[in-house]
Amino acid sequence: xxxxxxxxxxxxxxxxxxxxxxIIQMITAAKSGHPGGSLSAVELLVGLYFDQMKHDPxxxxxxxxxxxxxxxxxxxxxxxSVMAEAxxxxxxxxxxxxxxxxxxxxxxxxxxxxxxxxSTGSLGEGLSVGIGMALAARLNGSPSRTYVVLGDGExxxxxxxEAAMFxxxxxxxxxxxxxxxxxxxxxxxxKDIMDLEPLGDKWRAFGWHTITxxxxxxxxxxxxxxxxxxxxxxxxxxxxxxxxxxxxxxxENNPKFHGTAPSADECQKALAELA
Amino acid sequence: MPTNTKYELKIGPxxxxxFGRALVALGRESEQVVVCDxxxxxxxxxxLFAKEFPQRFISCGIAEANxxxxxxxxxxxxxxAFVASFSAFVLNKGFEQLRVTAAYPNVPLKVVGTHSGISIxxxxxxxxxxxxxxxxxxxxxxxxxxxxxxxxxxxxxxxLAYHPAPCFIRAGRAKAAIIYNEGxxxxxxxxxxxxEGKDLTILAHGLMVAESIRAAEALEAxxxxxxxxxxxxxxxxxxxxVHKAAAETGAIVVAEEHLTDGGLGVKVAQTVALGTPCVMExxxxxxRYAESGTPESLLDKYGxxxxxxxxxxxxxxxxxx
Ligand SMILES: Cc1ncc(C[n+]2csc(CCOP(=O)(O)OP(=O)(O)O)c2C)c(N)n1
Ligand SMILES: [Mg+2]
Numbered sequence: 001x002x003x004x005x006x007x008x009x010x011x012x013x014x015x016x017x018x019x020x021x022x023i024i025q026m027i028t029a030a031k032s033g034h035p036g037g038s039l040s041a042v043e044l045l046v047g048l049y050f051d052q053m054k055h056d057p058x059x060x061x062x063x064x065x066x067x068x069x070x071x072x073x074x075x076x077x078x079x080x081s082v083m084a085e086a087x088x089x090x091x092x093x094x095x096x097x098x099x100x101x102x103x104x105x106x107x108x109x110x111x112x113x114x115x116x117x118x119s120t121g122s123l124g125e126g127l128s129v130g131i132g133m134a135l136a137a138r139l140n141g142s143p144s145r146t147y148v149v150l151g152d153g154e155x156x157x158x159x160x161x162e163a164a165m166f167x168x169x170x171x172x173x174x175x176x177x178x179x180x181x182x183x184x185x186x187x188x189x190x191k192d193i194m195d196l197e198p199l200g201d202k203w204r205a206f207g208w209h210t211i212t213x214x215x216x217x218x219x220x221x222x223x224x225x226x227x228x229x230x231x232x233x234x235x236x237x238x239x240x241x242x243x244x245x246x247x248x249x250x251x252e253n254n255p256k257f258h259g260t261a262p263s264a265d266e267c268q269k270a271l272a273e274l275a
Numbered sequence: 276m277p278t279n280t281k282y283e284l285k286i287g288p289x290x291x292x293x294f295g296r297a298l299v300a301l302g303r304e305s306e307q308v309v310v311c312d313x314x315x316x317x318x319x320x321x322x323l324f325a326k327e328f329p330q331r332f333i334s335c336g337i338a339e340a341n342x343x344x345x346x347x348x349x350x351x352x353x354x355x356a357f358v359a360s361f362s363a364f365v366l367n368k369g370f371e372q373l374r375v376t377a378a379y380p381n382v383p384l385k386v387v388g389t390h391s392g393i394s395i396x397x398x399x400x401x402x403x404x405x406x407x408x409x410x411x412x413x414x415x416x417x418x419x420x421x422x423x424x425x426x427x428x429x430x431x432x433x434x435l436a437y438h439p440a441p442c443f444i445r446a447g448r449a450k451a452a453i454i455y456n457e458g459x460x461x462x463x464x465x466x467x468x469x470x471e472g473k474d475l476t477i478l479a480h481g482l483m484v485a486e487s488i489r490a491a492e493a494l495e496a497x498x499x500x501x502x503x504x505x506x507x508x509x510x511x512x513x514x515x516x517v518h519k520a521a522a523e524t525g526a527i528v529v530a531e532e533h534l535t536d537g538g539l540g541v542k543v544a545q546t547v548a549l550g551t552p553c554v555m556e557x558x559x560x561x562x563r564y565a566e567s568g569t570p571e572s573l574l575d576k577y578g579x580x581x582x583x584x585x586x587x588x589x590x591x592x593x594x595x596x
Contacts (some may be wrong), residue, residue, distance in 0.1 A: 033395045073401060098397040100568030100576065106399035109566070113461030121401025122364065124338050153314060156336035185337065186314045187322075193314060 007050055012218045015050055015085055016042045020247045021274050022081035022094055028267040030098040033106070036257040038078040040182040040215070040242040041149055045082045047221035048147055052229075057087040060115035067117045067133050071126025072151035072180065073107040079116075080104050088115045100258045110250070124157025126150065127177055131163055134175040135146045144240045145174045145229065155184025161206065167235040168207025176210070176228045180215065182244035184255050203237040215240025248273055280470065282488050283424025284391075287453035290428040290481075291389040291446040297432035298357065302328045308436065309349055311335050311358045313342045317387045318448075319359040343369035343386070347376035350384040350413055350544035354428040355436050362388025362404035362445060367561035370410055377441040378414040385435060386411075389446040391421075392532035393560065393577055394482060396448075399567040405560050409537025411443040412510045418463055419510040421445040421531075421539075423484035427507055438463065445481065445509075447532075449570050452485035454505070466513035472502035475588055475595070476520035476527050480506050480539055481560070483530040483579065490584035501588065509539050518550040526557045526595045528587045532579055554594040 019042050027033035045068075049055070053066040070079045077097060084091040089103065096102035103112040107121030118129050130148040137144040150160065167175055181199070183190050190196060203210040209231045213220040222239070228236035244258070245251030246272040250261075262270060300494040301308045302324055311333045316322040325332035333349075335342035339360050346358035358365060364375070365388050391404045411419045418440055422428040428446065435442040454469070461467075469484070470491050479487040484505045491501035502524055506512055520527055527547065529540040535557040544555060558578065565577055574580055 030397065098399075098567045100566065100572040102567065106397045106567040107401045109399065112566075119401065121399065122368070124368075153337050156314075156338045158338055158341060186317050186318075187312075187334070193334050194338070 005208050009218045012050060013041050016046050017274060018056070019046060019078060019081045019085065021271060022084070023077045023266055024248065024262060024270045024274065026077045026081070026094050026097040026104070028264065029095040029144065031261050032098060033261055034074040034259050035251060035262065036184065036244040036247060036254070037075040037151060037180065037182065039074060039246045039248065040244045041075055041078050041180045042246065043216050043218055043221050044149055044178055044180060044240055045078055047218060047225060049082050049086045051222055052225040053147065058148050060088060063257045066144055067130070067146040069126045069130045069146070069148045070108055070120055071119045071148050072123065073120030076106065079108060083115065089113060120175055123151065123154040124159045127160055127163040131167055131172060131175055134172050135170065137174055138172070145176065147176045147178060149178045149180055151185070152179055152181045152183065152190050152196060153193070155179060155196065164203065164206040164208060167272060171233050172235050173232050175235045176225070177235065179237065179239050180242055181239055182242045184244040184253070186258050188255050199239055203239070208235050208237040208239045210239065212239045213241070215242035216246055276583060280424040280456065282469070284452040284454070284485050284488065287425045289447055289450050290422055291318070291320050291448060292426040292518040293428035293478065294387055294389070294432055294444065294446050296324040297429045298324040299327055301355070301433060301436050305355060307353065308355045309333060309357070310347050311342050311349070311356065313337055313339045313360045313364065315360050318361070319387070321359050335406050339364045339368040340372050343372035343384070344376045344398065347372065347382050347384050350377070351380070351382045353387070357385040357387060358429070359389065361402055362391040362407045362500070363402055366404065366407045366410050373414060373441075378416055381416050383439050384504060385444065385475060386442065386443045387444045387446060390448045390528070391445045392447060392481065393565040393573045393579070394447060394449040394570040396570040397567050400564040403565060405534045405564070406537065406541065407445060408509055408531075408533050412537070412542065416440055417510060418442040419445070420508050421480040422461070422507050423481055423505055424451045424454045426453075426457050426459055427461050430459065430461045431507065434461065448481055449482065451482060454484060458549060461507060464508050464511040464513060466516045467505040468502065469505055470501060470503040472500040473524055474500045475591060476502040476524045476528060477522070477539065477584060477588065478504050478506045478517070478539065478543055479496065479525060480509060483532055483584070486579065486581045487530050487584050489581035490588065493581060493585050496586055499588065499592065506539055506543075509542065510541070512542055512546070514546050517546045521547050521553040522551040525553045526591045527553060528558060528584060528591055529555065529556040529586070530584050533559050535561060535585050554591050556591040558583050558587045
């Protein structure tokens with residue numbers, strides 16, 4: 001992972017498909033969890049762990065590694081599956097998700113997986129923690145970059161905007177905020193609960209270089225991460241338009257699957273679609 | 276309350292459901308009732324109110340601190356204002372706002388935290404609230420209650436709505452055993468003696484009330500006469516009942532789904548110290564965070580079952596001269 005050959009989009013898409021299958025199986029086995037927001041973020045995480053991030057699963061505490069924080073911690077299954085694919089954690093235990101004693105806790109928990117950068121689950125805090133890490137990298141003269149994936153509902157938290165103000169004021173160009181803009185939160189559609197628009201204007205007004213992409217298109221995802229890395233003197237926000245439940249027809253754009261596990265039947269249907 | 280009551284402890288609705296139904300009843304009673312929620316209305320049961328009174332339901336987005344202060348503004352302007360979320364979020368994220376916009380100016384905001392304790396299960400520690408009573412009781416002037424079942428939650432929500440002080444109501448996610456009847460009264464600062472006894476007293480709140488009844492029955496079978504009191508009112512608490520328990524039984528166990536640092540236990544210990552001091556033991560979460568698991572497996576691992584109350588009772592009796 002430290003010296004990477006650029007993977008082909010076909011390879012990235014194959015990983016993404018395996019991750020989606022894992023997500024469905026894990027949450028079905030656990031009988032609870034958050035499939036919708038796990039499925040919407042797949043390409044965003046795959047693009048980091050298998051393409052853009054400099055990291056080493058054999059040396060997870062390497063000081064100059066790039067860091068990843070899942071601000072929207074309830075999407076833990078996508079992170080666990082991607083980390084398992086990358087070799088950080090065992091794949092064969094993914095289906096112990098949410099069981100007593102499992103390292104695959106309901107929300108990412110550094111006590112159980114030390115390779116995680118942060119314990120999350122209370123929305124709104126990950127970006128600030130990431131900024132702290134980016135600041136530390138700058139103080140240490142380290143090339144390390146920090147990536148934080150945020151939910152669109154999550155960025156209703158005021159702390160996100162305090163962090164945004166801080167990031168640009170301090171010219172932190174080694175932090176990237178990625179908004180998984182899947183348009184749905186827990187109680188329903190974001191636009192009905194607390195609309196975010198004009199979202200790009202907001203991030204720009206807060207001093208962030210802002211890139212809008214299709215968050216399921218591996219080429220656009222790669223392009224955005226590269227553009228962020230080349231942006232100097234300010235932080236970058238990537239607004240990734242995504243589909244909640246992406247890849248499973250009956251979960252797509254369906255608020256019900258924010259926090260409902262598929263039944264055994266639904267699991268079979270989903271896996272057939274992801275074959 | 277009769278001495279030899281047998282409690283069936285049939286499983287009833289979760290206390291969060293009773294909260295939701297009480298809101299609807301209040302909404303019908305008074306035009307002044309407004310309810311704020313932070314993207315958890317399906318979980319907190321405020322969706323029942325939202326459905327019937329959409330004009331008076333205020334969706335705040337995922338922004339608990341803002342919600343608390345908005346609620347305080349509504350209450351200061353004369354509304355009967357409720358703000359609800361998971362206990363962990365409304366208290367921890369909203370604490371400064373609770374302090375400065377509700378407690379300090381004595382604004383009668385009603386704060387409701389559902390999903391308290393560790394019995395929420397699989398979601399794990401970030402969503403579990405085990406510090407909420409320490410925080411809420413630390414706020415001067417706040418009334419703090421932790422009802423054990425459906426009827427007591429319903430009654431307390433209805434009472435506190437009209438109480439002219441800020442209030443915190445602790446609710447649970449898990450289904451709760453039925454202890455009371457509809458229409459039973461639960462005054463602020465009161466308690467309910469559920470079983471009489473002379474060898475020791477168990478003081479409990481929330482889901483530990485049912486566990487304590489089970490524990491008392493087990494102790495009774497071994498010839499240990501056990502008093503059980505539901506201390507649904509955490510602040511103010513029933514000082515008289517505590518003094519009486521200390522003086523008459525000489526040993527107290529406090530059982531709560533909360534950290535033993537803070538919560539009811541330390542409040543009661545303070546009261547006991549000021550009256551007839553007696554030996555005490557504390558059943559609760561011990562200075563640590565829990566983890567994911569089924570509610571049952573967590574209550575087992577973290578020592579919150581009748582079995583654990585029995586063990587504490589024997590310990591306290593061994594220390595009683
Ligand atoms: C501070 C806080 N408040 C509330 C919650 C409960 N909660 C969990 S997920 C969620 C909705 C999140 O929506 P979004 O950020 O859009 O996530 P996604 O659509 O990506 O799943 C809520 C309200 C929480 N985890 N943290
Ligand atoms: Mg969303």
